[in-house]
Amino acid sequence: MELIVTEKDNAARRIAEILSDGSASTNRQFGVNVYRWGDTRCVGLSGHVVGVDFPPEYADWRDVQPVELVDADVVKMPTQENIVRTLQGLAADADRITIATDYDREGELIGKEAYELAREETDAPIDRVRFSSITENEVREAFSNPEALDFDLAAAGEARQVIDLLWGAALTRFLSLSAKQFGEDFISVGRVQSPALKLIVDREREIRAFDPDDYWELFADLLKDGDAFEAQYFYLEDGNEAERVWEEADATEAFEQLQGAREAIVESVRRRRRTDEPPEPFNTTQYISSASSVGLSAQKAMSVAEELYTAGYITYPRTDNTVYPDDLDPEALLDEFTDHYLFGDDADSLLSADAIEPTAGDEETTDHPPIHPTGEIPARDDLSEDEWEVYELVVRHFFATVADPAEWEHLKVVADANGCSLKANGKRLLEPGYHEVYPYRSTAENHVPDVDEGEILDVTEARIEAKQTQPPRRRGQSRLIEELESRSLGTKSTRHHTIEKLYDRGYIESDPPRPTKLAMAVVEAAEKFADRIVDEGMTAKLEADMNAIADGETDLEDVTDESRAILGRIFEELHDSREEIGEHLRESMKADRTLGPCPDCGESLLVRRSRQGSYFVGCDGFPECRYTLPLPNTGEPTVTDDTCDEHGLEHVKMLAGRNTFVHGCPQCKADEADETDDRIIGPCPECGGVETEPSENGTPEVSDAEGGGDLAIKRLRNGSRLVGCTRYPECEYSLPLPRRGEVEVTEETCDEHGLPHLLVVDDGEGEPWELGCPICNYAEYRERQAASEIEDLDGVGAKTAEKLAAAGIGSIDDLRGADAAAIADEVQGVSEDRLREWQAEVNAGAVAD
DNA sequence: GCAAGGTC
Numbered sequence: 001m002e003l004i005v006t007e008k009d010n011a012a013r014r015i016a017e018i019l020s021d022g023s024a025s026t027n028r029q030f031g032v033n034v035y036r037w038g039d040t041r042c043v044g045l046s047g048h049v050v051g052v053d054f055p056p057e058y059a060d061w062r063d064v065q066p067v068e069l070v071d072a073d074v075v076k077m078p079t080q081e082n083i084v085r086t087l088q089g090l091a092a093d094a095d096r097i098t099i100a101t102d103y104d105r106e107g108e109l110i111g112k113e114a115y116e117l118a119r120e121e122t123d124a125p126i127d128r129v130r131f132s133s134i135t136e137n138e139v140r141e142a143f144s145n146p147e148a149l150d151f152d153l154a155a156a157g158e159a160r161q162v163i164d165l166l167w168g169a170a171l172t173r174f175l176s177l178s179a180k181q182f183g184e185d186f187i188s189v190g191r192v193q194s195p196a197l198k199l200i201v202d203r204e205r206e207i208r209a210f211d212p213d214d215y216w217e218l219f220a221d222l223l224k225d226g227d228a229f230e231a232q233y234f235y236l237e238d239g240n241e242a243e244r245v246w247e248e249a250d251a252t253e254a255f256e257q258l259q260g261a262r263e264a265i266v267e268s269v270r271r272r273r274r275t276d277e278p279p280e281p282f283n284t285t286q287y288i289s290s291a292s293s294v295g296l297s298a299q300k301a302m303s304v305a306e307e308l309y310t311a312g313y314i315t316y317p318r319t320d321n322t323v324y325p326d327d328l329d330p331e332a333l334l335d336e337f338t339d340h341y342l343f344g345d346d347a348d349s350l351l352s353a354d355a356i357e358p359t360a361g362d363e364e365t366t367d368h369p370p371i372h373p374t375g376e377i378p379a380r381d382d383l384s385e386d387e388w389e390v391y392e393l394v395v396r397h398f399f400a401t402v403a404d405p406a407e408w409e410h411l412k413v414v415a416d417a418n419g420c421s422l423k424a425n426g427k428r429l430l431e432p433g434y435h436e437v438y439p440y441r442s443t444a445e446n447h448v449p450d451v452d453e454g455e456i457l458d459v460t461e462a463r464i465e466a467k468q469t470q471p472p473r474r475r476g477q478s479r480l481i482e483e484l485e486s487r488s489l490g491t492k493s494t495r496h497h498t499i500e501k502l503y504d505r506g507y508i509e510s511d512p513p514r515p516t517k518l519a520m521a522v523v524e525a526a527e528k529f530a531d532r533i534v535d536e537g538m539t540a541k542l543e544a545d546m547n548a549i550a551d552g553e554t555d556l557e558d559v560t561d562e563s564r565a566i567l568g569r570i571f572e573e574l575h576d577s578r579e580e581i582g583e584h585l586r587e588s589m590k591a592d593r594t595l596g597p598c599p600d601c602g603e604s605l606l607v608r609r610s611r612q613g614s615y616f617v618g619c620d621g622f623p624e625c626r627y628t629l630p631l632p633n634t635g636e637p638t639v640t641d642d643t644c645d646e647h648g649l650e651h652v653k654m655l656a657g658r659n660t661f662v663h664g665c666p667q668c669k670a671d672e673a674d675e676t677d678d679r680i681i682g683p684c685p686e687c688g689g690v691e692t693e694p695s696e697n698g699t700p701e702v703s704d705a706e707g708g709g710d711l712a713i714k715r716l717r718n719g720s721r722l723v724g725c726t727r728y729p730e731c732e733y734s735l736p737l738p739r740r741g742e743v744e745v746t747e748e749t750c751d752e753h754g755l756p757h758l759l760v761v762d763d764g765e766g767e768p769w770e771l772g773c774p775i776c777n778y779a780e781y782r783e784r785q786a787a788s789e790i791e792d793l794d795g796v797g798a799k800t801a802e803k804l805a806a807a808g809i810g811s812i813d814d815l816r817g818a819d820a821a822a823i824a825d826e827v828q829g830v831s832e833d834r835l836r837e838w839q840a841e842v843n844a845g846a847v848a849d
Numbered sequence: 850g851c852a853a854g855g856t857c
Binding site: 007053054109164166176192306491494 | 854855857
């Protein structure tokens with residue numbers, strides 16, 4: 001038997017299809033797809049199926065001094081048991097094995113991991129094939145010329161694994177232990193995340209150190225034959241045009257001069273044509289950047305692209321390549337779109353061009369093509385809104401890369417008004433070119449009429465504007481990712497995760513991200529004691545070392561030994577400063593949680609966490625001072641920079657994904673609740689208007705007075721609002737109400753529940769929101785909630801979720817327990833009967849996990 | 850439980 005091993009299932013399936021001429025069949029072993037035809041089996045890994053770690057005796061942070069990790073062994077352990085089992089089972093029966101992982105360094109290492117797992121089972125020959133895209137020609141060609149694994153290249157990857165683990169783990173443990181931070185709130189550092197964090201911290205330092213300068217700008221409105229346009233005042237400085245006037249006296253003088261002008265004489269007119277080139281093919285970073293301009297976060301952009309890739313609509317979304325491969329035939333791909341209701345006209349017009357010449361970027365890699373549509377077009381209804389938006393972006397981006405450049409005409413008019421120089425820059429789109437198929441870039445024109453030299457124009461108005469220089473701007477997520485890429489930090493697959501990790505670790509918050517005080521302290525501590533870990537030079541050196549290993553100039557052991565020695569010296573320097581560093585980190589973490597003075601004792605109020613895990617505001621003077629304030633029970637609280645004027649407390653924001661909201665000053669919220677009376681709207685359905693003890697004559701009596709509770713609109717001290725029973729806590733009946741806006745009680749009554757309809761009048765703009773009967777409203781809310789939970793199922797697309805729902809398959813909780821990929825695979829294209837059967841298996845625990 | 854890199 002012959003065995004082929006690829007990096008991922010998708011590649012295995014496509015290679016099987018090519019090599020078997022479409023005859024391959026699929027079966028599953030331990031939940032892993034195995035493709036078979038004739039005497040051949042093909043299986044896909046899931047990237048690395050083994051990972052590096054320390055031996056178990058190093059596992060307990062408190063038993064081991066971080067410095068001991070510097071010289072600790074590093075071992076490999078399977079991380080994907082089912083895949084390892086499947087691979088080894090197949091390898092045991094194989095007479096020949098071919099490694100067909102991705103054609104890059106990490107692919108070589110993944111290949112070597114498969115090689116070693118297979119070697120435990122067999123002595124059969126193991127070859128390596130390399131191809132730059134999974135197409136008929138390339139794959140057949142590669143398989144007819146098998147090569148050998150490049151163990152040096154794989155060793156280069158292993159050096160990275162070992163060094164990243166040693167440095168990351170040892171220094172992370174050192175910082176966490178010195179600050180006495182255990183559990184989930186450890187303080188992490190790493191070769192990529194820490195320079196990324198320093199990038200953000202450095203920008204924040206620039207912003208804080210920024211000292212604004214005053215300046216003035218002057219404008220005049222000019223008129224030609226009733227055609228008005230704006231011109232800006234400028235003067236010459238060292239032969240360059242300058243618009244900003246830095247002295248107020250100069251600005252006032254120029255303004256008075258300009259105000260005295262009735263007309264302006266045109267001194268020069270310059271026309272220029274400018275070619276506006278279409279975009280280069282999409283790599284991951286440029287894709288994320290474009291997706292952010294339609295409102296998607298980096299994380300969201302990647303998860304949506306992965307869905308579209310798995311469904312077969314776009315190519316692999318993790319790529320550095322910006323050059324389409326030779327086997328991509330743009331005309332054939334455009335042809336796929338000509339009948340489409342939305343893209344058809346654009347595809348036709350692109351095909352009508354004389355020659356189709358795609359743009360190309362600088363980076364040409366061998367593992368994956370730039371992101372482009374596959375030609376299999378989804379029905380719009382099958383995609384969520386975000387998915388469709390991304391799909392259209394990828395299609396249109398491909399269109400743009402094969403479209404013509406746009407042509408602009410720039411018109412610059414310089415005029416003199418009473419001795420003041422004025423200039424106006426106009427631009428006009430002559431040839432829309434690629435903009436016709438690509439609406440994501442601005443085509444805004446600036447109108448300046450045709451004028452001639454020597455012509456006299458009317459000056460209708462003069463304006464002066466006082467301005468200040470602005471600090472540099474914080475970078476958004478996609479800008480940060482571009483910055484990481486330009487510095488060779490991280491990879492196409494990890495950069496967006498790095499940003500996400502900084503959020504998770506409490507190092508950054510908001511969007512665009514801002515560093516917390518903890519982040520400033522971590523970067524400061526690193527700069528002072530272990531400069532390398534925040535220095536991008538560490539990556540540069542590692543890259544050089546890896547290249548040397550790959551070229552056979554040095555080896556894994558020499559490189560890791562040297563790295564251990566450097567790390568050891570860092571620990572010698574750290575040794576005496578442990579207390580100091582820990583104290584600084586602890587103070588900063590506390591500062592991130594500090595709201596302001598306690599009204600009872602004057603110590604600080606802090607965001608704290610109860611033993612049950614819920615958040616509240618408590619005094620740093622505890623246990624002497626027992627002052628507390630409640631916080632909302634959804635989300636993670638963060639302390640903002642806004643201060644409450646009345647109480648001097650920082651406002652609190654609750655982070656809960658798309659349900660994030662600003663809670664404000666917790667003291668104000670509590671006071672508001674204390675000052676607001678409950679508003680009764682009817683009897684409690686649980687305990688009000690119920691039968692009580694029979695009366696003396698034996699007939700049951702309905703009471704709505706004694707004993708029976710009423711429903712009331714209540715405002716709670718934690719800021720939330722609800723409809724609840726006045727007998728709380730004896731009766732716990734309650735219905736939630738929205739957090740924002742004012743609730744009004746209307747005259748209308750619910751037929752079913754007898755309660756008045758409610759109206760939420762938003763404090764912002766927008767129509768009032770008709771909640772209706774609070775009981776009916778809550779029931780509807782629950783239904784919507786359940787529906788969206790199905791959609792949110794990790795890894796399962798909306799389409800699959802619909803099928804699951806249609807087939808009446810089990811509760812969300814059951815599905816959660818199961819492997820989402822397995823669910824997706826199982827459900828695609830199978831009958832309802834099979835779905836029911838499968839549900840039975842899930843219930844029996846056969847498929848779960 | 851630590852990193853970064855694959856992949857889902």
